[in-house]
Amino acid sequence: DDEYGQKLIKVAQANIITYSIDTPSDIRAEDLNFDSEGMTFNIVASNAKFKIRASLIGRHNVYNILAAFAVGFCENIASEDIIAGISNLEGVPGRLERIKGDYPFSVFIDYAHTENALQNVLATLGKIKQNRLILVFGCGGNRDTTKRAKMGRIAEDMADSVIITSDNPRNENPQGIIKDILSGIKNKDKCDIILERYSAITKALSLAEEGDIVLIAGKGHEQYQILKNKKIHFDDRKTAKNILDKKFNIE
Incomplete structure (x- = not known):
């Protein structure tokens, strides 16, 4: 989704895993819902869909979660363990x-x-x-x-x-x-x-x-x-x- 991210894709020499909300990517968030206690959304990756519930709020935190999920995915961490970790996130003190x-x-x-x-x-x-x-x-x-x-x-x-x-x-x-x-x-x-x-x-x-x-x-x-x-x-x-x-x- 980020314009600068598109520039990095063109010059990077490593294997690239992309994540997004609005544009096609390897790991994508969809069906975002926010409330005062947190958010729910689905992560779509490798033709599978994973339900996410987190106590964090905001699109910026959706991107943070997608990035963390992508790293875990690349490291072959079990998806249920990644999702459990996301669900237990407390957030940064004093940030929303x-x-x-x-x-x-x-x-x-x-x-x-x-x-x-x-x-x-x-x-x-x-x-x-x-x-x-x-x-x-x-x-x-x-x-x-x-x-x-x-x-x-x-x-x-x-x-x-x-x-x-x-x-x-x-x-x-x-x-x-x-x-x-x-x-x-x-x-x-x-x-x-x-x-x-x-x-x-x-x-x-x-x-x-x-x-x-x-x-x-x-x-x-x-x-x-x-x-x-x-x-x-x-x-x-x-x-x-x-x-x-x-x-x-x-x-």
Whole structure:
């Protein structure tokens, strides 16, 4: 499917095994279905069809699974062992990581902190949402300032509700960072500004209703927040989990 992959095929001198979703190949995915808990699809290889269920989400992870399947296939690993391994994949912490629990809506944590990453994760979640997509995000301080307005524009276009907060402001004024983000947003009534990240996450989870998806973006696996020259403990995953369990009286 990838244009550069087509170029590599023409110059590679080794035996080539191709994989794809949209174009003919040796190993192909078809009948893709995504939901908030993962995805199912079929892998077609050597005139055989294999049913895949994984807890990962997104087309990019379909490609990752196809690549892994192709390697196992070439190494003559039994297909049932490959499929079992795929089924047991937990995913990378902080990368489209779903907060596990018996909640009426879904909450995801993702490291997306660039415009491309934010656009991709919102597009992925937009395909599986049943109701609204609520986004919590900010931008890091002392980093590329040109992406802030772009990320604001993407948030406005792709999320139903946006809460802008602090990421790692470092030595910048957090309000100045948020002002830069807002410069890319036309309909500012769509946004809530909550400077303190814990309060922003709390607000998002209080707004969420059945069928909604909440995305908390920017920090992913990080377990700290950088405020001026001080690094404090802060974990989006644990914060969201604690708020949710308290909200729904789960011990």
